[in-house]
Amino acid sequence: MENFSFPFQQTSGITLPAHIQQLIEAANKATHFAYAPYSQFRVGAAALLADGSIKTGSNHENASYPAGICAERGLLSGINPLDKQQQILAMAVCYTSNTDNTTPLSPCGICRQTILEMQLAQDAPIAMYMCSPDGQVIYVEDAAHLLPFYFSSKNLKNK
Numbered sequence: 001m002e003n004f005s006f007p008f009q010q011t012s013g014i015t016l017p018a019h020i021q022q023l024i025e026a027a028n029k030a031t032h033f034a035y036a037p038y039s040q041f042r043v044g045a046a047a048l049l050a051d052g053s054i055k056t057g058s059n060h061e062n063a064s065y066p067a068g069i070c071a072e073r074g075l076l077s078g079i080n081p082l083d084k085q086q087q088i089l090a091m092a093v094c095y096t097s098n099t100d101n102t103t104p105l106s107p108c109g110i111c112r113q114t115i116l117e118m119q120l121a122q123d124a125p126i127a128m129y130m131c132s133p134d135g136q137v138i139y140v141e142d143a144a145h146l147l148p149f150y151f152s153s154k155n156l157k158n159k
């Protein structure tokens, strides 16, 4: 058998560089724009772009549950990874909920697939900062670490 391993860091947010703390702050603020009447799980996502701007998104639920959308995908639909100025350097994801859970946010599988599509399209890694309500952060330098054996456009081509 072979093993898969990847580097990650778990840290308190206050130890991170100022521009990353700003990104996390933007994701935290975006939780206020979540529409989550069913789960009460309010997610905020923020992306730092190559032009220095920060874009945000939040989850929006629906009475027809599958029609809801995660914060990450809401955010990413407003960014074109083929435009150099809009390339994503880093993303932060934060949440608040009605539980006492303090596990850092773990993006769902569909969002990981979507983040990876963006990373492959822009041909540069997206650093991921996954945050807990009490200020803990898990950090990976490359979104591909979060989705081993991922499906991509390569699978659609002849060898």
Ligand code: THU
Pocket (backbone or CB within 6 Å): 036, 039, 041, 042, 043, 058, 059, 060, 061, 068, 069, 070, 071, 072, 106, 107, 108, 111
């Ligand atoms: N959610 C996100 O917005 N992002 C994730 O990565 C995980 C889950 C949302 C979807 C739903 O509105 C709520 O959190 C509970 O699953």
